[in-house]
Amino acid sequence: MNALLLAQSSLVVLWIGLVGIVAASLWQFTAASPEMVRKVLHIGAGNVILLAWWFSIPAWLGILASVLFSGLTLLSYRIPLIPGLDSVGRKSLGTFFYAVSFGVLIAWFWPLNLPHYAVIGLLIMTWGDGLAAIVGQRWGAHPYQVSGMQKSWEGSLTMAIAGSLICWLVLLSVQGAIWQTWLVALVVGLITTGLEAFSKLGIDNLTVPIAGAAIAFWLNQYLLIPA
Template sequence: MYYFDEITQPLFVTCCFLIVNLINFRYPVFASIKRGSKPEFGEIAYSLTLMILVIISYGSGDLLIGFVGSFIMGYGDGLAAVVGTKFPYGRYQVLGRNKTVSGSSAIFFVSIVVLVIASYLKIYEVNLIKVVIVAALVTAVEAIAIFGLDNIGVPLTAIIGYMWVIQM
């Protein structure tokens, strides 16, 4: 988000991304965007969340909000799926959805790394207890979210947690 001078530029990009995802939801043009064959709203939620992150980041003047939300959503949630599939250790079910401890660990550790970096960049201090609590909450939200709504729940939990973490 540091590449844009004003809010209209990233909003335009995220709006275009949303339009592409809406079209693809109705008419699957880009098969690589969808994760599975079941109709879920993850791609649309992802696009909407990026728009929300842009608005909150630019509105608050704290662009690290966008960093925290998008990196935990993109890398943490993305790695959780990859790691959980590649190394399916500790299988469990939440609300009828299959999860793995290895996948949940991936989002947990990515959340810690992102929150530590953002906290240090913002206030030059890190409260590891708060960071671990927020990472655990983010991991829980990812585990219980259904219909791809983790793409909204994870970053919103992360940015609310980030705001708490930086209040020393």
């Protein structure tokens, strides 16, 4: 491992460590609920994909990290390594699926030199789902049910807005403010919102990022065909 890669990897590890310290402090020293601690980890850790993109972290390193964290999350279901991570009063493999989605999207888009699609998918899950849960729990005055799971229209609207905005911002940085950027962002935001509504066993942590990235990629392949 060369010096540059070592320095970049160290920054990624430092960021993850900082997120962990913040979450542990919330759990230990405040009255934050287990769900809030989990969302802090969810949002904080997800932003590591931006560091991987900006620093051009090699695909093999991202995939290796995904495998290691996937194994760690499975272990945490038997041995509570991080209090509050999975103690949210419901059976879920969401954290495991979340870690797996990193590896899948890096393995897919890094070799294509299109890492921004992986960023789109993962940040929609990171911020869209995270903010939707927070808004829904605090201000969700209009509930609805999907397959026995309770959601709120306030949370779903937050997911749609956040997902569309994230997709738009990432594509804007890559292809500019063309009409395709707006259309793809809107479609991706709406579809991922529908997928997030079905979150049984935490499967949305896999379906939302993969579908968000795939739809953005496929739509752009079709819409950006040269005239």
